[in-house]
Amino acid sequence: MSLLALLDEAVSALKAPLDEDDRTQGWTDDLRREVQEEISLNRSVLRRHGNGMARHLRPRFDEWMEREGVQPGRLRDLVGTVQRSLVEEARATQ
Secondary structure, eight states: OOOHHHHHHHHHHHOOOOOOHHTTTTTHHHHHHHHHHHHHHHHHHHHHOOOGGGGGGOHHHHHHHHHHHHOSSSHHHHHHHHHHHHHHHHHOOO
């Protein structure tokens, strides 16, 4: 899956209402919206300027999720995959 396709998937998943499992894992509507907006901004930068811009993005979603007390689950896994993919793309384009 391409990086942009992954970002599209993440934005779509984070736009959907939270289910009970998500809430149990520590997600709130505000956190979901904030993370979705940040991923959406990253996606916009890459679409406009190319994947080479990944090296200028500093995704810290793991730290954010940790600070917010979000437990492992489908959304945290997806957001972690986004972060790893952005970091890998940054390394590949340096």
